[in-house]
Amino acid sequence: MTTGIKIRLSFMMFLEFFIWGGWFVTLGTFLGATLQASGTQTAAAFSTQSFGAIIAPFIIGLIADKYFNAEKILGFLHLIGAGLMFMMFRAEDFTQFYPYVFAYMVVYMPTLALVNSVSFNQMQDPAKEFAVIRVWGTIGWILAGLLISLLLWDSTEGLAAGALRNTFLMSGIASVVLGLFSFTLPATPPKIATGERLKISEVLGLDAIKLLKDRNYLIFFISSILICIPLAFYYQNANPFLTEVGLPNPTGKMTIGQVSEVLFMLLLPLFFTKFGIKKTLLVGMMAWVARYALFAFGDAGSGVYMLLIGIALHGICYDFFFVSGQIYTDSKAGPRYKSAAQGLITLATYGVGMLIGFWIAGLVSDHFLLADQTHDWKSIWMIPSGIAVLVTILFAVLFKEEKVEKEELIEKAV
Incomplete structure (x- = not known):
């Protein structure tokens, strides 16, 4: 190039x-x-x-x-x-x-x-x-x-x-x-010949659904959908929350999360080497628990450091679960179903999981709307933190570490 x-x-x-x-x-x-x-x-x-x-x-x-x-x-x-x-x-x-x-x-x-x-x-x-x-x-x-x-x-x-x-x-x-x-x-140019027929199952990645026969991947798949519920709370509520509590330049400060995303991406190979896929995914899940707890108890005064740490955890939250999950999916799919598998996990997370998450986040925000049109943010943030705790426990108990894939995961992360 x-x-x-x-x-x-x-x-x-x-x-x-x-x-x-x-x-x-x-x-x-x-x-x-x-x-x-x-x-x-x-x-x-x-x-x-x-x-x-x-x-x-x-x-x-x-x-x-x-x-x-x-x-x-x-x-x-x-x-x-x-x-x-x-x-x-x-x-x-x-x-x-x-x-x-x-x-x-x-x-x-x-x-x-x-x-x-x-x-x-x-x-x-x-x-x-x-x-x-x-x-x-x-x-x-x-x-x-x-x-x-x-x-x-x-x-x-x-x-x-x-x-x-x-x-x-x-x-x-x-x-x-x-x-x-x-x-x-x-x-x-187009990848598929004009005369070639394409099945709807191929378009939506449904050909990769057979991966769910693998118990470990099924647990990961379900966990991915469920963890998108807390993720939706962040996308929907973080900026209004930071603005309402009076944090100066909230949108600019939220870019700390993207800087952290770049930095923690570089640490993925190290985590794969030392801890393997299960512990890497668990670190990402636990970061969601910690982030929302920090938001719940932080404020724009003496607790501003908690808000900033919560924002900075975005790199761990996103990279250690979602990017690692994409790499894990790729390693499980094999050459034939790589594209279909990525399509399926994207449809499940950004489609189904976050659709449910946005709906729940909206209901929760309305429920904790106060008379002065502000929100009870502590109660709001404790809900996604609690959901993340449950998903983390589910994953930790049911997902079994796969030692055989470690070298392949490291190669893909690099």
């Missing part, structure tokens, strides 16, 4: 995640402060991510993989997304806003797979080359969060003025840039 192509792919990744991080992190705060949305309505808005994840395989498997170049579909979807972003920017109430955010997530979620396809198509050794490209996506997400706080859109004055609307305009402009830029990316 030439330096020029590497720069273009890095810029593509940067914009892809700048767009997502530029509005999704502050969505809950925007809905509550600007559109006066309830917890249930906020849950419905966040659930569009799950519906997008469920619908995405159809777009990728039935259209992108069969009829059109990936980079052209990528550009087309981002240009549509830019228009939807502008409509979200203009929406005056939740009733107007919801159809646009639903449509946006349906067109955005497939682009996460498309940018990977475009990247992998240019690589001779993805295991060594992809991380250097993908890290620019994390940098884009971080920069978006820092800009929001730098421009004071998430400040008390900014919220009063409805400044968080500008996040949709910012992301919409970035969508136009990426949409047009995508047509200049290296050609990534």
Whole structure:
């Protein structure tokens, strides 16, 4: 891969995640402060991510993989997304806003797979080359969060003025840039011959369902769905929580989580070497327990360190469970079912698991809404912490360590 192509792919990744991080992190705060949305309505808005994840395989498997170049579909979807972003920017109430955010997530979620396809198509050794490209996506997400706080859109004055609307305009402009830029990316032709028939089971990854006959993988699969319930609480409630308790520059500070994600990714091979897959996954689960307990008892005054540690635990929470889980899934699937297995675990977690999680988080937020329109955050955060405790115990008792896979896991992590 030439330096020029590497720069273009890095810029593509940067914009892809700048767009997502530029509005999704502050969505809950925007809905509550600007559109006066309830917890249930906020849950419905966040659930569009799950519906997008469920619908995405159809777009990728039935259209992108069969009829059109990936980079052209990528550009087309981002240009549509830019228009939807502008409509979200203009929406005056939740009733107007919801159809646009639903449509946006349906067109955005497939682009996460498309940018990977475009990247992998240019690589001779993805295991060594992809991380250097993908890290620019994390940098884009971080920069978006820092800009929001730098421009004071998430400040008390900014919220009063409805400044968080500008996040949709910012992301919409970035969508136009990426949409047009995508047509200049290296050609990534369809993977499937036009005349070849593709089964729905292949598109959704259901061909990999036979992996669930393996008791260990079944326990991991169920645990993955259940741990997504606490994960949904973080995506939906973290920014509104930090804003409501008065933490300065909350969106900027939340980027500490993405920095930690990069750092702990580098530690994965070490953990696989020393502890194996079970203990690595357990560390990730226990980090969810600790994070929400820290949020429950922390505050923006003397307990601010607890909030910051809770944010910084994102790297362990995400990398040690979800990234490790993807690697574990890959090692269990074998060559024939690799893609199907990744599709199945994505559908189960970001689709089913988080859909349930967002719904529960919305109900909990409404239940603990106080008379002055603030929330009993201690009670709210103890619920996902308790759920994470139960899932951790379930996994620790039922999952058996697999010594044979350790070397393969280490190789994949590196």
